[in-house]
Amino acid sequence: MRFILRRLGFYLIAFWVSITLNFLLxxxxxxxxxxxxxxxxxxxxxxxxxxxxxxLLGVDSRPIWEQYADYLHNIVTGNMGVSITRFPTPVTExxxxxxxxxxxxxxxxxxxAAVVGNLLGILAAWRRGGAIDSALPPxxxxxGSFPYFWLAMGALYLFxxxxxxxxxxxxxxxxxxxxxxxxxIGDAGAHLVLPALTIVLVSIGGWMLGMRNTMIATNAExxxxxxxxxxxxxxxxxxxxxxxxxxxxxxxxxxxxLGFVVGGALLTEVVFAYPGVGYQLLNAVQGLDYxxxxxxxxxxxxxxxxxNFLVDILYVRLDPRVRAS
Amino acid sequence: xxxxxxxxxxAAAAALESPTAAPASGAPAPGSAAxxxxxxxxxxxxHGLLSNSKAMVGAAILLVFIALALLAxxxxxxxxxxxxxxxxxxxxxxHWLGTTAKGQDVMALTIHGxxxxxxxxxxxxxxxxxxxxxxxxxxxxxxxxxDEALSLVTNVFLLLPGLxxxxxxxxxxxxxxxxxxxxxxxxxxxxxxxVLRSQALSIRSKDFVAAAVxxxxxxxxxxxxxxxxxxxxxxxxxxxxxxxxxxGAQAGLEFLGLGDVSTVSxxxxxxxxxxxxxxxxGSWWVFVPSGVxxxxxxxxxxLINYAVDEVTNPRLRKIKPVSEGKAxx
Amino acid sequence: xxxxxVSFGSHEPVLEVKDLTVKYVGDTRSTTAVDRVSFSxxxxxxxxxxxxxxCGKSTIANTIMRLLKDPAKIAGGSIRFGGxxxxxxxxEELRRFRWQDVAMVFQSAMNSxxxxxxxxxxxxxxxxxxxxxxxxxxxxxxAELLELxxxxxxxxxxxxxxxxxxxxxxxxxxxxxxxxxxxxxxxEPTTALDVVVQQEIMAQIKELQxxxxxxxxxxxxxxxxxxxxxxxxxxxxxxxxxxxAKAADIHTAPQHPYTQxxxxxxxxxxxxxxxxTGLADGVKFHNIxxxxxVTPGHFVxxxxxxxxxxxxxxxxxxxxxxxPALLEGAAR
Ligand SMILES: Nc1ncnc2c1ncn2[C@@H]1O[C@H](COP(=O)(O)OP(=O)(O)OP(=O)(O)O)[C@@H](O)[C@H]1O
Ligand SMILES: [Mg+2]
Numbered sequence: 001m002r003f004i005l006r007r008l009g010f011y012l013i014a015f016w017v018s019i020t021l022n023f024l025l026x027x028x029x030x031x032x033x034x035x036x037x038x039x040x041x042x043x044x045x046x047x048x049x050x051x052x053x054x055x056l057l058g059v060d061s062r063p064i065w066e067q068y069a070d071y072l073h074n075i076v077t078g079n080m081g082v083s084i085t086r087f088p089t090p091v092t093e094x095x096x097x098x099x100x101x102x103x104x105x106x107x108x109x110x111x112x113a114a115v116v117g118n119l120l121g122i123l124a125a126w127r128r129g130g131a132i133d134s135a136l137p138p139x140x141x142x143x144g145s146f147p148y149f150w151l152a153m154g155a156l157y158l159f160x161x162x163x164x165x166x167x168x169x170x171x172x173x174x175x176x177x178x179x180x181x182x183x184x185i186g187d188a189g190a191h192l193v194l195p196a197l198t199i200v201l202v203s204i205g206g207w208m209l210g211m212r213n214t215m216i217a218t219n220a221e222x223x224x225x226x227x228x229x230x231x232x233x234x235x236x237x238x239x240x241x242x243x244x245x246x247x248x249x250x251x252x253x254x255x256x257x258l259g260f261v262v263g264g265a266l267l268t269e270v271v272f273a274y275p276g277v278g279y280q281l282l283n284a285v286q287g288l289d290y291x292x293x294x295x296x297x298x299x300x301x302x303x304x305x306x307x308n309f310l311v312d313i314l315y316v317r318l319d320p321r322v323r324a325s
Numbered sequence: 326x327x328x329x330x331x332x333x334x335x336a337a338a339a340a341l342e343s344p345t346a347a348p349a350s351g352a353p354a355p356g357s358a359a360x361x362x363x364x365x366x367x368x369x370x371x372h373g374l375l376s377n378s379k380a381m382v383g384a385a386i387l388l389v390f391i392a393l394a395l396l397a398x399x400x401x402x403x404x405x406x407x408x409x410x411x412x413x414x415x416x417x418x419x420h421w422l423g424t425t426a427k428g429q430d431v432m433a434l435t436i437h438g439x440x441x442x443x444x445x446x447x448x449x450x451x452x453x454x455x456x457x458x459x460x461x462x463x464x465x466x467x468x469x470x471x472d473e474a475l476s477l478v479t480n481v482f483l484l485l486p487g488l489x490x491x492x493x494x495x496x497x498x499x500x501x502x503x504x505x506x507x508x509x510x511x512x513x514x515x516x517x518x519x520v521l522r523s524q525a526l527s528i529r530s531k532d533f534v535a536a537a538v539x540x541x542x543x544x545x546x547x548x549x550x551x552x553x554x555x556x557x558x559x560x561x562x563x564x565x566x567x568x569x570x571x572x573g574a575q576a577g578l579e580f581l582g583l584g585d586v587s588t589v590s591x592x593x594x595x596x597x598x599x600x601x602x603x604x605x606x607g608s609w610w611v612f613v614p615s616g617v618x619x620x621x622x623x624x625x626x627x628l629i630n631y632a633v634d635e636v637t638n639p640r641l642r643k644i645k646p647v648s649e650g651k652a653x654x
Numbered sequence: 655x656x657x658x659x660v661s662f663g664s665h666e667p668v669l670e671v672k673d674l675t676v677k678y679v680g681d682t683r684s685t686t687a688v689d690r691v692s693f694s695x696x697x698x699x700x701x702x703x704x705x706x707x708x709c710g711k712s713t714i715a716n717t718i719m720r721l722l723k724d725p726a727k728i729a730g731g732s733i734r735f736g737g738x739x740x741x742x743x744x745x746e747e748l749r750r751f752r753w754q755d756v757a758m759v760f761q762s763a764m765n766s767x768x769x770x771x772x773x774x775x776x777x778x779x780x781x782x783x784x785x786x787x788x789x790x791x792x793x794x795x796x797a798e799l800l801e802l803x804x805x806x807x808x809x810x811x812x813x814x815x816x817x818x819x820x821x822x823x824x825x826x827x828x829x830x831x832x833x834x835x836x837x838x839x840x841x842e843p844t845t846a847l848d849v850v851v852q853q854e855i856m857a858q859i860k861e862l863q864x865x866x867x868x869x870x871x872x873x874x875x876x877x878x879x880x881x882x883x884x885x886x887x888x889x890x891x892x893x894x895x896x897x898x899a900k901a902a903d904i905h906t907a908p909q910h911p912y913t914q915x916x917x918x919x920x921x922x923x924x925x926x927x928x929x930x931t932g933l934a935d936g937v938k939f940h941n942i943x944x945x946x947x948v949t950p951g952h953f954v955x956x957x958x959x960x961x962x963x964x965x966x967x968x969x970x971x972x973x974x975x976x977x978p979a980l981l982e983g984a985a986r
Contacts, residue, residue: 017481025497141624145620145627146616146623147576147595147619147620150576150612150615150620151616153612154616157612222760222762223766223769226766226767228721228752229719230752231751231753231754232779232780233783240768240771241768244768259484259486259487262488263486266489267581271599278488282492282582297493300489304486305484319770320770
């Protein structure tokens with residue numbers, strides 16, 4: 001329990017840091033991005049909306065701590081201003097309409113990569129010098145050396161443009177109404193395969209190598225020798241004794257991997273014009289939509305922190321030594 | 326973006342390096358089992374790397390790219406990004422890698438691109454590692470409050486999703502190469518700090534450091550003369566991982582159009598390739614070379630990194646599959 | 655209890671090790687950790703193996719159970735257990751042989767428990783794998799087993815880190831006798847424990863041995879403990895056995911200078927005080943020859959008489975020095 005509380009405290013601090021970063025960036029950066037933004041979108045906004053945005057982004061004559069308190073209050077109450085590019089939709093609404101796609105893409109890719117990668121790592125470590133162990137790591141490291149977005153471009157070119165097996169862009173066919181129908185789910189699935197696969201392909205090597213190396217370390221532990229001496233069946237030793245222990249660091253990196261996948265998803269979303277938060281973030285940057293940018297960053301951060309917290313809870317379930325204290 | 330897993334393979338390897346406790350006994354060691362005299366770690370590392378085929382292949386690839394980058398102005402004089410009317414040509418004897426939609430020679434763009442990409446990658450790599458060393462050493466040496474505070478900051482930075490943070494920072498800062506480098510260091514140092522801190526901590530707890538502290542040596546001397554030299558292989562691994570990160574992250578940032586679009590670099594080449602629709606028009610030769618170059622450099626660095634792990638951690642070394650039963654008789 | 659009062663069990667050997675040689679093959683150099691070692695253990699016999707750190711004791715123990723991992727290679731010799739050739743066993747036969755026929759308490763018994771499984775799970779998987787008992791039956795037997803080593807059966811639900819060192823050690827011993835093996839290997843079973851717990855555990859092992867009648871291969875640094883517990887014993891040096899005899903004989907009349915030094919390093923349990931002596935600095939033995947029988951049942955590796963004086967002041971007359979200088983006392 002103490003462990004969980006400590007971690008919770010840590011995530012709160014991390015979140016506070018990202019909020020503060022968001023607060024400070026527009027206020028202390030050289031140049032004046034905010035007036036650039038107003039210059040571009042003047043005319044369509046009501047005076048009171050302009051006033052609210054000014055406050056949000058720090059074009060404000062009040063003392064800084066007062067601005068800060070105001071800002072914190074706004075964030076806590078979920079008021080992140082209105083989007084400029086999608087004027088006058090509130091930022092929160094824009095994000096809500098898009099985060100699902102990112103969760104789908106990133107989540108699918110992360111789970112597949114972690115599960116398959118870890119299994120391959122276990123097998124490679126178990127059969128040192130075997131086929132999996134000698135062929136796959138160099139291959140996956142090589143594939144992992146390519147930039148996410150480049151592989152995505154290549155895959156899009158090959159499977160989308162040349163072979164025509166995969167749709168070229170978006171999360172579902174234009175004109176289709178999102179609904180819980182087989183038609184829509186199938187369509188969305190078809191749009192998901194290629195982007196997800198490219199993320200899996202690039203990130204799987206890291207999982208595999210990490211797991212392989214921890215497994216090799218674990219295999220040298222005395223309790224593995226003891227398990228062998230006990231004459232247990234190889235499968236049981238491999239999973240209940242070796243992998244079950246080697247998994248623990250892997251669970252921790254799952255949390256870290258999440259931030260990574262969010263980044264990878266961002267680039268992949270851009271290549272496939274996949275309407276997730278990453279794609280939206282880039283649009284916001286290009287459209288100088290600072291409120292949306294900030295809202296997206298906070299949302300992504302919050303999602304990553306939350307996921308990490310869930311991973312911690314899982315970790316406590318998996319490691320009795322942490323559970324006790 | 327290839328490298329947010331940061332130096333995790335080497336981190337795992339670091340964890341493996343459990344001290345293989347040399348049996349210390351008062352009795353004289355039997356002749357057949359005398360322990361070899363401890364080699365100096367750095368000599369061992371260099372020697373091991375020189376005789377490691379992975380390291381050599383990696384180093385060779387890297388040297389080729391460095392040579393190309395240095396020779397770029399000689400090989401392709403003039404501004405590679407100059408727009409000409411020979412647009413969209415396929416690879417031919419004259420333009421080995423074809424031309425872009427703006428009539429730029431892709432070969433020239435690629436080789437000139439190596440300059441900026443390697444420069445940024447190396448700068449970011451060295452700077453992040455340097456920050457990581459400072460933070461790690463300070464954490465380990467001073468401990469207590471300083472360690473708590475530095476670890477907290479490190480962990481927060483590790484947890485904040487890297488690429489979105491990059492995007493946000495790049496969006497607020499004035500565009501330019503300096504911004505790119507700064508932003509990459511800000512998001513990249515934490516990974517190395519974490520790895521280096523844990524290694525520095527384990528060395529800090531060794532007797533010879535305690536002896537140095539007792540004998541009143543200055544803090545700086547202890548950190549950089551006593552602790553640092555004993556972390557050579559970890560520092561090396563971290564540096565390589567950071568360079569990989571730098572090159573990959575720069576490319577990602579530039580691909581999103583958030584770099585300095587006026588420079589010629591691999592990331593910018595890909596940005597323009599995307600922008601000009603090279604994919605949709607089937608001009609694969611425009612986007613293949615830069616991506617392959619990034620991958621080759623990253624792969625070369627990863628090979629060296631892997632070799633460092635192998636050399637310092639014998640357990641990871643490849644073993645000949647000989648079953649013990651057959652070996653009898 | 656002295657050795658002479660203990661019955662020797664039958665002379666039918668349970669384990670026969672012949673000319674066993676094990677090497678650790680490195681990139682640049684290899685070490686011969688066990689060099690042409692032969693010994694046998696009779697039914698119900700306690701056989702002690704002594705020798706300084708690094709002389710190859712654990713390697714022998716691991717070889718008997720075929721637990722060697724890379725870079726270790728069995729370079730020669732044979733191991734027979736109850737007539738079966740251990741080195742020729744296939745994977746499945748080997749798996750059954752382990753723990754049912756030979757069980758082992760590891761030198762690092764503290765670390766030989768899986769940290770993420772309960773003690774109960776780690777005992778029951780022995781029964782479910784080898785005996786095919788149901789989970790319930792296995793648990794019942796596991797509880798009995800813990801009682802045998804005086805641990806409260808509620809501990810079945812505990813994880814290893816929740817037990818004290820001594821309890822963990824006893825749990826491991828309990829596991830080792832779970833299937834009533836005919837040979838139990840104890841590799842320094844008490845090194846990490848304090849003296850009181852050590853005594854308790856040794857007493858328990860003795861008791862179990864009486865009750866279940868298994869043979870024991872007992873490895874320790876503690877010569878007095880070994881002499882007290884074993885029927886016969888062997889002394890190893892640098893991968894070779896330099897002397898083997900009844901424990902009482904080695905205790906009263908050690909022949910090889912190395913054995914003498916080892917015995918001298920520990921105070922005798924009874925009798926007049928004598929000053930402790932060790933091996934003189936820099937004394938090293940090379941090319942130790944095969945054992946030769948000096949008195950019935952007492953085998954010693956021949957050694958040169960000249961250098962023994964530097965090793966042990968009274969040893970000069972004892973050695974049957976038949977071969978040329980093999981013991982090198984480095985002049986200081
Ligand atoms: N994995 C290994 N690789 C290389 N050499 C090894 C390995 N394991 C053991 N050795 C060497 O084999 C020799 C015998 O080791 P072993 O563990 O059998 O000694 P021991 O007699 O059990 O010592 P201790 O009393 O300290 O337990 C030692 O010299 C040791 O250095
Ligand atoms: Mg041992």
